[in-house]
Amino acid sequence: MSSRSAARTLSPVDVALRVAIVALVLSTAYIHSTLGGLLFTLNAFGYLTAAVALIIPLAIAIRFRWFVRLGLIAYAAATIIGWAIQGPYFMTAYVAKAIEVTLIALVALDFARMDGNPIDVVKGELSLLASKLGRRPATGSAGA
Amino acid sequence: MKRLVLALGLVVFAAISAACSSASAQPLPSGPVDASGPTIVARDMAFSPSTVEIAANKKVTIHFDNQDSAPHNVAIYKDASASEKISVGEVVSASKADQVVPALAAGTYFFRCDVHTNMTGTIVVK
Numbered sequence: 001m002s003s004r005s006a007a008r009t010l011s012p013v014d015v016a017l018r019v020a021i022v023a024l025v026l027s028t029a030y031i032h033s034t035l036g037g038l039l040f041t042l043n044a045f046g047y048l049t050a051a052v053a054l055i056i057p058l059a060i061a062i063r064f065r066w067f068v069r070l071g072l073i074a075y076a077a078a079t080i081i082g083w084a085i086q087g088p089y090f091m092t093a094y095v096a097k098a099i100e101v102t103l104i105a106l107v108a109l110d111f112a113r114m115d116g117n118p119i120d121v122v123k124g125e126l127s128l129l130a131s132k133l134g135r136r137p138a139t140g141s142a143g144a
Numbered sequence: 145m146k147r148l149v150l151a152l153g154l155v156v157f158a159a160i161s162a163a164c165s166s167a168s169a170q171p172l173p174s175g176p177v178d179a180s181g182p183t184i185v186a187r188d189m190a191f192s193p194s195t196v197e198i199a200a201n202k203k204v205t206i207h208f209d210n211q212d213s214a215p216h217n218v219a220i221y222k223d224a225s226a227s228e229k230i231s232v233g234e235v236v237s238a239s240k241a242d243q244v245v246p247a248l249a250a251g252t253y254f255f256r257c258d259v260h261t262n263m264t265g266t267i268v269v270k
Contacts, residue, residue: 036189036212036215036260037189037259037260088235090217092215
């Protein structure tokens with residue numbers, strides 16, 4: 001479990017950051033849900049799932065919140081790149097992409113505040129996993 | 145961490161720049177336009193009719209009526225590969241838009257909604 005974020009209570013800045021992230025996630029989810037079609041609906045559902053995973057007070061969600069953050073950054077970046085390749089280029093799409101760029105920046109900031117360096121976090125988690133599999137001792141962890 | 149954020153930011157910036165550059169407006173065809181072109185309706189995520197006819201070698205206005213709340217447009221391409229644009233209409237939601245199509249040689253052309261690429265149709269130019 002994260003020694004950094006799980007151990008400390010959230011500051012007002014942390015709470016404000018999390019609220020802003022969830023608001024941005026729900027905004028882009030809403031935009032995608034209004035576009036119709038399976039792909040956009042699934043995209044909206046993905047964002048909705050991420051929003052829930054970011055705030056749900058379940059132990060397992062808190063334990064793997066670092067993964068949710070990285071996943072959300074990757075998901076938003078993939079959405080932007082997919083749109084850049086395929087389009088369509090119209091006003092609503094530009095608004096959604098602006099939201100997603102802001103979202104990536106805020107989630108990266110949240111990650112840095114709560115979990116630290118992502119490379120160290122991933123290394124620590126892999127080390128922990130390896131130790132659980134009986135290969136080598138754990139050297140670190142992440143979470144919150 | 146800073147390098148990762150910077151790298152990610154550059155990727156996103158490059159993606160948006162690429163999108164903006166390919167979204168440049170097409171020049172409107174000049175000269176007389178036949179305003180009595182066909183009407184294409186978008187309803188329930190499909191075009192109706194899915195095949196329309198227009199006159200060859202004549203600029204024509206296509207009347208697009210999107211009756212869905214979802215955004216749609218009429219984007220005309222040389223063929224179904226959608227690699228060569230001919231005329232890309234405005235994306236509209238629950239409203240109408242007119243689109244001037246440049247004079248085309250006789251033949252069969254492909255159109256689709258750029259938002260929902262499974263919505264397709266055929267323009268027969270005679």
